[in-house]
Structure formats: C-alpha cells, structure tokens
Amino acid sequence: MKYPRLSSALFAAAVLPVSLFFTGCESTDAKYVDSKGPETVVSLDQINIQDWTNASDQMISSLLTSGVLERAPEQPAIMAVSRIVNNTQQQVDTDMLTKKIRVALNQSGKVVTTTTIGLGGKAEDPLAKDAADMNAFMSGEKQQTKMPYYTLSGKLLEDRARAGSTRQVTYTFQLALTEVRSGLAVWEDEKQITKQGKKASVGW
Amino acid sequence: MKNIALFALAAGFAALTGCTTNVNTVERASPQAQPNYVADKRVVTDASLSGALRVNSVNQGVVSGNLLKVQAQLENLKSSVRAFNYRIEWYDQEGMLVSSPTEGWKLVRLQGRETTSISAVAISPRAVDFVLKLQEAN
Numbered sequence: 001m002k003y004p005r006l007s008s009a010l011f012a013a014a015v016l017p018v019s020l021f022f023t024g025c026e027s028t029d030a031k032y033v034d035s036k037g038p039e040t041v042v043s044l045d046q047i048n049i050q051d052w053t054n055a056s057d058q059m060i061s062s063l064l065t066s067g068v069l070e071r072a073p074e075q076p077a078i079m080a081v082s083r084i085v086n087n088t089q090q091q092v093d094t095d096m097l098t099k100k101i102r103v104a105l106n107q108s109g110k111v112v113t114t115t116t117i118g119l120g121g122k123a124e125d126p127l128a129k130d131a132a133d134m135n136a137f138m139s140g141e142k143q144q145t146k147m148p149y150y151t152l153s154g155k156l157l158e159d160r161a162r163a164g165s166t167r168q169v170t171y172t173f174q175l176a177l178t179e180v181r182s183g184l185a186v187w188e189d190e191k192q193i194t195k196q197g198k199k200a201s202v203g204w
Numbered sequence: 205m206k207n208i209a210l211f212a213l214a215a216g217f218a219a220l221t222g223c224t225t226n227v228n229t230v231e232r233a234s235p236q237a238q239p240n241y242v243a244d245k246r247v248v249t250d251a252s253l254s255g256a257l258r259v260n261s262v263n264q265g266v267v268s269g270n271l272l273k274v275q276a277q278l279e280n281l282k283s284s285v286r287a288f289n290y291r292i293e294w295y296d297q298e299g300m301l302v303s304s305p306t307e308g309w310k311l312v313r314l315q316g317r318e319t320t321s322i323s324a325v326a327i328s329p330r331a332v333d334f335v336l337k338l339q340e341a342n
Contacts, residue, residue, distance in 0.1 A: 034308075035308075036307060036308025036309060037308065037309055038289050038309045038311070038339075038341065038342070050308070053306050053308055054306075054310060056305070056306050057306035057310075057324075060306060060325070060327060061273075061323070061324065061325040064267055064268045064271055064325050064327070065267045065268070065273065065325060067267070067268065069268060070268060070269055099305075100305040100306050103305040104304060104305055104306060104327040105327075107304070107327050107328050108268065108271060108327045108328065108329070109328075109329060110268060203342050204311060204341065204342070
C-alpha cells in the first residue's frame with residue numbers, strides 16, 4: 001500500500017519543477033512590479049514607462065554634462081517649458097518626459113522652472129499667477145515675476161517598419177534648450193529607442 | 205540520409221554566417237585621455253554573470269561644477285549577442301540613498317566580445333558614492 005503513495009510523491013516531485021520551469025513561476029493574477037525594474041511590459045504600439053525614464057535620463061545626463069547651465073548669469077537659472085510637439089500615433093502627456101527632466105534639474109540646483117509663465121499665456125499654476133497679480137494690485141507695486149532665461153522645447157517622433165510578422169518601432173525624443181535673450185538653442189539632443197518583435201512581452 | 209546531410213549543411217551555414225557576432229576594434233595605440241580610475245570593491249553573487257560580463261574599469265569625473273559622473277567599461281566575454289541590465293545608485297556623505305526621478309534598471313546589449321562604456325550623472329551635488337548593479341537580462 002505504501003508503494004503507490006511513494007510513486008505519487010515521486011511523480012509530483014518530478015512534475016512540479018518541470019511545470020515551474022515552463023511557467024517561470026509566474027502567476028496570471030495582477031501583482032505589483034517595480035516601475036523602475038526590468039519586469040515591466042514592453043509594447044510595440046506605445047511608449048512604455050521605461051522608455052520615458054530612459055529617454056529623460058539620457059537627456060538629463062547630456063544637459064548636465066554639456067556645461068551650458070553654468071553660463072546663466074543667475075544661478076539657479078530660470079526655465080520655462082515650451083511646446084513639446086507630439087508627432088507619434090499615440091496620445092501622450094509630454095509631462096512624462098518633461099516633468100522628470102524638471103525634477104532632476106531642480107534637484108541638481110542648476111535650474112528652477114517657472115510655473116506662472118506658460119505657452120500661450122497659460123500658467124501651469126494659475127492660482128500662483130492670480131495671487132501674484134493680486135499682491136501687485138494690493139501693494140500698488142509692479143509685479144516682480146521672474147522671466148525665464150531658458151525655454152525647453154522639443155518633439156516626439158515615431159517610425160514604424162515591418163519585415164514579415166516582425167514589427168519594429170522607433171521613438172525619437174528631441175529636445176532643445178533655448179536662451180531667451182539671444183533666441184539661440186544652446187543645447188540640443190536627440191535620443192532614440194527602438195523596439196522589435198511580434199507581440200508585447202512582460203519583462204525585458 | 206538526405207535529411208541528415210541537409211541538417212548538417214544548414215548547421216554549418218549558420219555557424220559560418222550568423223551565430224558569431226564578435227566585434228573587432230581599432231584605437232589609438234597611446235590614448236590621450238587620462239581617466240580618473242576608481243578603486244572598486246566587487247561582490248559576485250552570480251557566477252554565470254561574471255563569466256559572461258566583465259567590468260574592465262570604473263572611472264569618475266565631475267560635471268556641471270559639482271555633479272559626480274561615473275563611467276564603467278563593460279566587456280561581453282561571450283561570442284554572441286548578450287543583453288545585461290544595470291543600475292547605478294547614488295549615496296550621500298552620510299551613506300543615504302539619493303533618489304532620482306530617472307533612476308532604475310537600464311538595458312545594454314553587447315555584440316560578441318564587444319566592449320562598451322555605460323555612464324551616469326548624479327543629479328544631486330550631495331551624491332559622493334555610487335553602487336553599480338549588474339544582472340543578465342532575460
């Protein structure tokens with residue numbers, strides 16, 4: 001009577017590792033993954049979170065290494081975010097790129113971003129702008145809003161190619177830092193991220 | 205018999221054409237650069253990884269006046285394309301982790317026997333130390 005039980009145990013012991021090997025110990029249930037880790041999803045039809053992180057990281061390194069930020073007469077230099085044109089097929093919020101860059105530049109102590117001067121006269125923080133206007137009105141003094149020394153502009157591009165059932169997408173991130181006084185782009189860079197495959201995957 | 209011959213021919217053709225991707229290089233015999241090499245301490249927990257990827261050197265510099273920049277030269281020890289993940293963490297004078305909005309794992313793909321450099325800039329002037337983490341990509 002003991003023989004069949006031993007056999008079942010041996011069978012289970014043999015099957016379980018093989019099963020785990022083929023499934024990769026993965027469950028299909030929803031779970032949390034590190035948004036900065038290699039277990040995130042890689043898509044062929046959209047810019048993934050790791051793509052935004054990588055592009056902004058490379059842009060920040062490039063900008064900080066360029067040495068242009070130290071040339072501003074006032075430190076930290078004031079920057080305003082201008083238009084980031086989205087020429088990709090997907091609808092994206094370009095803050096996925098620019099906010100990371102703003103935060104990093106702010107932490108570096110080299111740049112602060114104005115939130116009361118925006119594209120088309122729209123302030124990112126309208127309450128701050130209204131409060132400043134009110135203060136100026138009540139005190140009777142001219143408003144002392146600091147003007148940006150730099151503006152950040154850019155463009156997102158997408159290129160698609162196909163060979164048989166293999167698809168390839170390249171996202172191009174272009175940024176320029178313009179010195180407002182001269183109107184010259186004092187720093188420019190371009191980063192590309194290419195993904196290739198037949199379907200989306202979990203992990204990279 | 206015919207199938208075996210066909211298979212052997214295909215295998216030989218693959219070996220000759222596509223399976224090896226080694227990289228040959230040419231550079232200045234006496235480099236002009238004078239890198240500031242960092243004396244490093246290495247902790248190996250994955251013997252397979254250290255057999256596939258070698259960190260040849262780590263050097264550092266200062267950019268933008270007060271921001272630490274580190275660069276590591278990596279070499280793929282295998283004769284095929286390999287992908288590796290890496291991450292650089294920064295620490296301040298008190299040994300505290302300095303976080304960044306763009307920190308996280310990055311991917312580097314190396315051709316067979318290729319050598320390349322990865323680098324990162326600390327976004328905070330508080331960063332004085334770093335840890336480079338490496339792992340084999342899936």
